[in-house]
Amino acid sequence: MLSLDGPITGVVDLAGTTVSPEVALRHLLTHTSGLADDADEEAGEDYEALWVDKPVYSVIETHDFLPQFAYKPALFAPGSRCRYCNVGYILVGLAIESATGTSYWEHVQTVVFDRAGMADSGFFDRRWAVPDVAEGWDPVLDDGGVRTGWKANIFSYPPIGSPADGAHVTVGDLVTFAQAVRAGRLLTPELTEAFLTPQVLHHARDGHEIWYGYGLEFVRDPDGTVRSQYKDGDNTGALGIFRYYPAAGVDAVMLSNSSVGGVDAIDAMHDAIQAAHPEVGDSGY
Numbered sequence: 001m002l003s004l005d006g007p008i009t010g011v012v013d014l015a016g017t018t019v020s021p022e023v024a025l026r027h028l029l030t031h032t033s034g035l036a037d038d039a040d041e042e043a044g045e046d047y048e049a050l051w052v053d054k055p056v057y058s059v060i061e062t063h064d065f066l067p068q069f070a071y072k073p074a075l076f077a078p079g080s081r082c083r084y085c086n087v088g089y090i091l092v093g094l095a096i097e098s099a100t101g102t103s104y105w106e107h108v109q110t111v112v113f114d115r116a117g118m119a120d121s122g123f124f125d126r127r128w129a130v131p132d133v134a135e136g137w138d139p140v141l142d143d144g145g146v147r148t149g150w151k152a153n154i155f156s157y158p159p160i161g162s163p164a165d166g167a168h169v170t171v172g173d174l175v176t177f178a179q180a181v182r183a184g185r186l187l188t189p190e191l192t193e194a195f196l197t198p199q200v201l202h203h204a205r206d207g208h209e210i211w212y213g214y215g216l217e218f219v220r221d222p223d224g225t226v227r228s229q230y231k232d233g234d235n236t237g238a239l240g241i242f243r244y245y246p247a248a249g250v251d252a253v254m255l256s257n258s259s260v261g262g263v264d265a266i267d268a269m270h271d272a273i274q275a276a277h278p279e280v281g282d283s284g285y
Contacts, residue, residue: 001099004029012094017070022078025095028088029214030200036072037085038065047086048156048236057127059158062097062104065090082200082212086164093163104163116180118173123166126159133168134257136237153237165233171253174242178251182244198226208282227281232266234259241266248277 002011004026009019019035027033039047050068059065069087076083093104100107105123113121124130136153161167169177184192198211198218208227211218219227232241239262240255252269256262274280 002095008091008095011098012091014070017066018073019070019091020074020078023091024078025092026214027078028085028092030082030212031084031088031202032079032082032200033085033088034074034076034078034081034083035085035087035091036069036075038068038087041086042084051155051157056155056158060160062090062093062162065162065164082202084202089164090162096163105161108167112177112186113173115186116173116177118169118176121167121169121173123161124168126154136235136257138237138259151237153235156236165235169240169255171255174240174253174255175251178242178244196229221281234262239263243270245273245277245280247279247281248273250277250280 002025005024007021008014008023008025008028009021023033023035028035037045039045039050041047059068065087069090075081096107097104109122112118120132124133126133126135136156137150138153139147140149140151142148157166180186181192181195186192187195195214195216198213198220200212202210202212202217204210204222207222209220209222211220213229216229216231218229221227226246228243228245230241230243232243233239236259237257239259240253242251242253244251250273252273254262254265254269256265274282
């Protein structure tokens with residue numbers, strides 16, 4: 001129902017915004033759209049700062065996010081550069097809602113969570129108590145770096161997830177998702193191959209290249225060898241990563257309900273896998 005190369009303005013009403021008709025789904029998924037983000041993470045902007053003067057509960061539906069970015073000047077022409085842009089996923093979500101006539105949450109529940117067998121995952125509204133759903137907390141530090149308490153993340157971002165973030169998942173469900181994708185249970189053979197293939201070089205460092213795909217990220221050697229495919233993310237009171245090591249056939253997942261401390265767990269997890277499977281190389285990056 002949607003084309004990767006069709007203009008986003010052909011499926012989403014963006015009249016009056018600064019979103020160029022040259023922006024396609026391919027650009028949005030590979031971070032090459034040129035859109036200005038609502039909070040530019042690559043420039044060090046803080047997503048939490050968006051909600052200092054705006055109530056988090058005023059942004060619930062996918063279209064509620066548009067005023068935060070859709071009227072900003074573009075950073076570059078679509079396809080000319082690569083820069084991480086979280087709000088690109090918002091427009092993808094709006095395209096899905098337009099094409100299917102259902103909410104993004106409902107669509108993902110049906111065609112991703114249910115189809116993959118992710119029995120414990122969902123978009124849970126944090127304003128309501130849900131069994132077995134962890135709350136997010138981060139430490140409060142004094143000027144000397146000493147923890148003096150804990151701060152909940154209930155005012156750090158909207159109460160229910162969006163196409164850009166915020167689904168609640170378990171470690172086991174993320175492994176199930178990764179395996180379902182590779183087995184071709186979620187996409188056609190052609191789209192499965194495309195989803196698991198690096199698409200756009202983001203940057204290179206220390207002999208490795210980081211490539212964006214249509215959602216995944218890839219650690220790749222200059223000779224084209226993919227060392228790992230992964231997706232990670234963090235926000236106030238939340239941090240997580242899932243990574244697949246093709247050479248070893250190993251999936252690894254770490255989830256935390258705090259944005260601190262998890263990096264050490266990720267590094268330790270990678271070191272243990274590398275020690276057991278030297279063939280994965282230095283793919284933790």
